Amino acid sequence: MVSKSSPADASGENRLSLIQDPNTTEPAPAAIPPEPDDHGPVGLETISPSRAGDFKQCPLLFRFRAIDRLPEPVTPALARGTTAHLALERLFDLDAAERTPERLFDLFRQEWTKLRLTDEYANLFADREEERQWGIDSLRVVANYLEMEDPTGFDPVEREMMISEDLGKVVVRGILDRLDETPDGKLVIVDYKTGSGPPERYAIPAFFALKTYAMLVRRRLGRTPVELRLLYLGSSSVYSIEVDHNTIEGVERHILALVDAIRNALANDHFPPRPSVLCRWCAFQHLCPEGQAYAKPEPALPLVEPEPPSATKTNETLA
Structure with a gap:
């Protein structure tokens, strides 16, 4: 069962008064190394939790991303998510009292x-004003994080943890946002999302990647995480589920079954679409007629205006 909470905003107004123009003039960073998701399947020697989740959601989506390597548009939402993840990682480099x-x-x-x-990201915005407004909106989203957790009260065990484990059939690897330890020594996996939380009926699939990371953590550390948390900064929503040994065992079997299914799809070049409500947000919708059809909003019922009283009266008379 998914547990959801939305912390009340106690001091958001004061925090938002600190928002300023995000643009400065620091030098460009060194080249950023590719993340594990950038490595393709080829013979499927390796797979990430994200790509496994893609195949589970829609085999055609997996093909577009992992095999065809089709480019996806860089959007303001993607820029916000990347920047927020980097900022939150660095926040915990500071002493607790400085995490303001x-x-x-x-x-x-x-x-x-x-x-x-x-x-x-160089040409993401049409002009400086559009970028400035994006910066203000982004800092409002980042401010929501401080409603959800008190970063001065704990130190994560790991941040941006690169983890890789060989399951025999395949190597599973990825980057975990954060691994925490509770005061009584239990492990908790935390993932940041800068969008808004989905309706609860759609929340369970969002935990698939975190369950996979829980399996990787247990293999690496010999300890089973007890809780998975999704922090949706866009809506100040925290979704969480409890996991145990049986959950992890089930996830490992599921991953291995997915690997068999992907290899079968590769051998037969068969990656059928699996239309769902998620098609509405798919970057490859223009390449998928099934997805386009599913993503179309249902046509509104035509409005039938009542006949004017005079016409109604005339009809009654003629009858």
């Missing part, structure tokens, strides 16, 4: 200043 709203906002500005000079 001001410092978090400064870290966001610093990270965006570097990213905006890279080829990927």
Whole structure:
């Protein structure tokens, strides 16, 4: 069962008064190494939790991303997510007392200043005003994080943890946002999302990748995480589920079954679409007629205006 909470905003107005123009003039960063998701399947020697989730969601989506390597548009939402992840990672480099709203906002500005000079993000905005408004909106989203957790009260065990484990059939690897340890020594996996939380009926599939990371953590550390948390900064929503040994065993079997299915799809070049409500947000919708059809909004019922009283009366008379 998914547990959802939405912390009340106790001091958001004060934090938002700290928001300023995110643009500065720091030099561009060094080249960023590719993440594990950038490695393709070829013979499927390796797979990431994200790509496994793609195949589970829609085999055609998996093909577009992992085999065809089709480019996806860089969007303001993607820029916000990347920048926020970098800022939140650096926040915990600071001493606990320094993890203030001001410092978090400064870290966001610093990270965006570097990213905006890279080829990927250089032409994202039409003009400075559009970028400035994006920065203000982004800092509002980042401010929501401080409603959801008190970063001065704990130190994560790991941040941006690169983890890789050989399951025999395949190597599973990825980057985990954060691994925490509770005061009584239990492990908790945390993942940041800068969008808004989905309706609860759609929340369970969002935990698939985190369950896979829980399996990797248990293999690496010999300890089973007890809780998975999704922090949706866009809506200040925290979704969480409890996991145990049986959950992890089931996930490992599921991953191995997915690997068999992917290899079968590769052998037969068969990656059928699996239309769902998620098609509405798919970057490859223009390449998928099934997805286009599913994503179309249902036509509104035509409005039938009542006949004017005079016409009604005339008809009654003629009858």
